[in-house]
Amino acid sequence: MPQVKAKGSIILEILIIVLIGVLVYTIYDPAMKIRAEEELRKVCRFRMKNIRQAELRYFDEYSRYTGNIDSLIAFIKAKNLPDSLFFSTATEKFNPDSLRRCPKLNQPYIIGADSLGKYYWVECPYGHGMIGSKEKPEDVNKVSWE
Numbered sequence: 001m002p003q004v005k006a007k008g009s010i011i012l013e014i015l016i017i018v019l020i021g022v023l024v025y026t027i028y029d030p031a032m033k034i035r036a037e038e039e040l041r042k043v044c045r046f047r048m049k050n051i052r053q054a055e056l057r058y059f060d061e062y063s064r065y066t067g068n069i070d071s072l073i074a075f076i077k078a079k080n081l082p083d084s085l086f087f088s089t090a091t092e093k094f095n096p097d098s099l100r101r102c103p104k105l106n107q108p109y110i111i112g113a114d115s116l117g118k119y120y121w122v123e124c125p126y127g128h129g130m131i132g133s134k135e136k137p138e139d140v141n142k143v144s145w146e
């Protein structure tokens, strides 16, 4: 008889451990997802700020903005612009080729400039923010999230 009782308590103990595991997972998993999303947003915004840094140098050189990501990356490489001009994060060191896309699912940025190159805009396709605006030329170089 005592053995039967022990078996029942072992099953109960295992059940309790499994339930605690489920509970811990349901609490920590969403928190980890939120942290991962925050990190992606941070990296994305640094990339857009780096586009702005490059656009400002491009403007110094040609007296116009480009709004063409290929031209901008080629410019960074051709001029050998120093990494110290650009932002890096703990998880991502500056790399000109990273400027094409938001790190979340790697969709390309929406980027452009007016025909005279007086202003440009860059926008994250996932709503992480934008710099400049197609509709508001006066917002050139203005960051939407600061």
Ligand SMILES: [Zn+2]
Pocket: 040, 041, 044, 045, 102, 103, 104, 124, 125, 126, 127, 128, 129
């Ligand atoms: Zn983004």
